[in-house]
Amino acid sequence: MSSSTYCAFVIPKKHRSCRMLVKAGQKCNSRLLEKSWIVKNINSIKGETRCIEKIDRKATQEEISCVIYKLQACYSSVRDEIERKQFQTPEIEDYLEQFPNVSDSKRKHLAQLSYWMAKTAPLASFLLIDRSGSRNKYDNKALQENPSLNIKRLRCSIEHLHLSEVEMLKFGGLALDGFVLVPCCHHKSRYTEYCGHDFLEKWNMNSESDFAALRHISTWAVSGITKFRSPKWKEELGRCAKVVLEAGRSYHLALLGFSTRVIEYVSSSITPENLLILGIRK
Numbered sequence: 001m002s003s004s005t006y007c008a009f010v011i012p013k014k015h016r017s018c019r020m021l022v023k024a025g026q027k028c029n030s031r032l033l034e035k036s037w038i039v040k041n042i043n044s045i046k047g048e049t050r051c052i053e054k055i056d057r058k059a060t061q062e063e064i065s066c067v068i069y070k071l072q073a074c075y076s077s078v079r080d081e082i083e084r085k086q087f088q089t090p091e092i093e094d095y096l097e098q099f100p101n102v103s104d105s106k107r108k109h110l111a112q113l114s115y116w117m118a119k120t121a122p123l124a125s126f127l128l129i130d131r132s133g134s135r136n137k138y139d140n141k142a143l144q145e146n147p148s149l150n151i152k153r154l155r156c157s158i159e160h161l162h163l164s165e166v167e168m169l170k171f172g173g174l175a176l177d178g179f180v181l182v183p184c185c186h187h188k189s190r191y192t193e194y195c196g197h198d199f200l201e202k203w204n205m206n207s208e209s210d211f212a213a214l215r216h217i218s219t220w221a222v223s224g225i226t227k228f229r230s231p232k233w234k235e236e237l238g239r240c241a242k243v244v245l246e247a248g249r250s251y252h253l254a255l256l257g258f259s260t261r262v263i264e265y266v267s268s269s270i271t272p273e274n275l276l277i278l279g280i281r282k
Helices: 029-034 061-081 090-098 113-120 136-145 197-202 208-218 231-255
Strands: 004-006 021-023 125-130 150-155 178-181 258-264 275-281
Touching: 061 208, 061 231, 061 258, 113 125, 113 136, 113 150, 136 150, 197 208, 197 231, 208 231, 231 258, 231 275
Parallel strands: 125 150
Antiparallel strands: 004 021, 178 275, 258 275
């Protein structure tokens, strides 16, 4: 890389120059903020939640006990509205049969979702949003196999992404016909950033303490904690909490003019993070 040089950008937190190599005349990735579609905190109330920050508050045992009955009543009301559809893609199943050495553990985090989606729907356009550039490998592979694909990945945290400035989307008027949201990491949810307060208010669970209890209970679906209650009981209640939190988001999006559904798209035996929200403009 004789034509490359080190970036002159100084990293404020580390007080040193960036060590990335850049080609002559090109800008380093450290200057991504110059992009018009990056507007800091445009989709966030408090900004990005960083792993070094403590969560709002930890629920007490008394608060958890008080919320359990409300949670069970709420879940009983919405559970019949949750659709259960197990989606399968024959191409992926064939691939796994051809390569049996690809174990469950090896299959994780390989960033092949966009690759297989592009192969399944080559005439569609794909805009991918990612915090890092580590998933470009399979994007490039898809383009090498079919150069006509319209696939682009933006490097940006979603709370800073100004969709109206993304040229590929050309948003305007009723351009947004629908969406699919696949939330996860409910333990990272913050009371001030959660959008389903109106829904929780209907069930008298809209206080900060109630939300902290809901957030804590949702972890029971994934943590395997067995103290005080049986593991099965806690797992089931944890899944109930996840459903209620997503039902609240779905309710809020419906108020914005979308017909929304919460769908269990894969069995909880595969992943406890198995809910998605499908929205179609009315």
